[in-house]
Amino acid sequence: MCLVVKKHAASLVAVAFVLAGCGGGWEGGKTPGIQTVLQIKVWPHGKDRGALREWRLHCDLAGGTHPAPEKACERLFALAGPFAPTPGDAVCTEIYGGPAIAEVEGLFRGETVDARFTRMDGCEIARWDRHAFLFPVKRESS
Numbered sequence: 001m002c003l004v005v006k007k008h009a010a011s012l013v014a015v016a017f018v019l020a021g022c023g024g025g026w027e028g029g030k031t032p033g034i035q036t037v038l039q040i041k042v043w044p045h046g047k048d049r050g051a052l053r054e055w056r057l058h059c060d061l062a063g064g065t066h067p068a069p070e071k072a073c074e075r076l077f078a079l080a081g082p083f084a085p086t087p088g089d090a091v092c093t094e095i096y097g098g099p100a101i102a103e104v105e106g107l108f109r110g111e112t113v114d115a116r117f118t119r120m121d122g123c124e125i126a127r128w129d130r131h132a133f134l135f136p137v138k139r140e141s142s
Contacts (some may be wrong), residue, residue: 035060036073038106038113043136045119046099053137067136074106075133082131083115086123093122101134102128 007032043050056064059073066072083104085090090092097119104115117135119125 005014033109036076037064038068038104038108038134039100040134042100042102042137044047044100044137049099050100053135055135057134066134068133072133079130083113086117086127090123092124095122095125096120096126097125100128102131104134
C-alpha cells in the first residue's frame with residue numbers, strides 16, 4: 001500500500017511540474033506561475049490640473065480594482081514588451097496629445113515594472129493608445 005501511495009504522489013508531482021511549464025499565455029482568467037500585480041495611476045488632465053485615478057490589477061487570478069480585470073490581463077499578455085520605453089533613437093512626430101500622465105508600477109510576469117506614459121509626441125501617443133485599456137479614463141486633449 002505504501003509503495004502505491006508513493007508512486008501516486010510522485011505522479012502528481014510530475015504532472016504539477018508539466019502543467020506549470022505549459023502555456024504562458026492567457027487561459028480563462030488564470031495565468032499559471034506568472035505573478036502580475038500592477039498599481040496603475042492616471043492623471044487624465046495632468047498632475048498639476050486634476051484628480052488622480054488609481055487601480056490595482058491582478059492577473060494570476062484576474063481581479064483588483066480595475067473595472068475590467070480579465071479583459072485587461074488578456075490584452076496585456078498579448079502585447080510584446082508592454083512596458084518597454086520608446087527607444088531613444090525613435091523618430092517621432094512633433095504632435096502634442098494632451099497633458100494626461102499614467103504610471104504603472106509593480107510586477108509583470110514576475111519582473112519589476114516602473115513605467116510612465118504620456119502623450120507628449122507621436123511615439124508616446126501611440127504607446128499610450130496601445131495601453132489605454134489599462135487606464136480607462138477620459139482625458140483632456142490639448
